Amino acid sequence: MKSHSSDGSGHKEWQGRLSAWFDGECSELDAAEVRAHLLDSPQSRAQLQEWRGLRDNLALLQPEEPSEILLERMRLRFEDGMAQEVFQVSRALRSWNVAAALLLTFGLGMWLSDRFLTSGPQNVYASQSSDLDAAIEELLNRPPADPASSH
Structure with a gap:
């Protein structure tokens, strides 16, 4: 074992070992040396x-262990709060489901009315403007019909 000088310098050598012994973190051999x-x-x-x-x-600052009654009250409040939260979420989801169903119904109704309730094609376009021009040209260039031949 090391001897101590009167100026206290030996104390610093033992500081770590003494701390480990105090915390119960040293071997039996080290514990015996620290005790000596x-x-x-x-x-x-x-x-x-x-x-x-x-x-x-x-140790005086450490809180007491909570009583069984307190733990039971906390558990019940937690469960009640969770039940309330689940209820609120399910109510919100129900509202969103109704809104989505209405939107889908409206959109489907608009599509069906556009598709089936209108009769025939709305606009007829010539495939090319040159075809239309040629037909008009042909009508204008026909010789006039003889009124005597039509009787």
């Missing part, structure tokens, strides 16, 4: 006493 060190070092004992005081004070 504590017998010889009033400064390390004082440090250990300070840490124990801090741990005790921190």
Whole structure:
């Protein structure tokens, strides 16, 4: 075991090991060495006493475990809130379904009325304007009909 100088420089060497021992994170061999060190070092004992005081004070700040009654009340409120949220979402979806059905019905009705309720073609276009011009030209260039031959 290392000896300690009176100026406290040996204390810094043991700081990490003492902390590990205090937290229960060292091996049995290290724990035995730390315990022996504590017998010889009033400064390390004082440090250990300070840490124990801090741990005790921190324990006072820890909240109590919640009671079973409180946990049950919280569970019921959570379930009630979830049920309310599910109800609101389902009501909103129902509204959207109705709106979508109405829109689909309207669109289908418009398409069917345009498709089946109109009679015949709306506009007739000549395949080419030159065909129309040729037909007009032919009618204008025909010789006039003889009125005597028609009787």
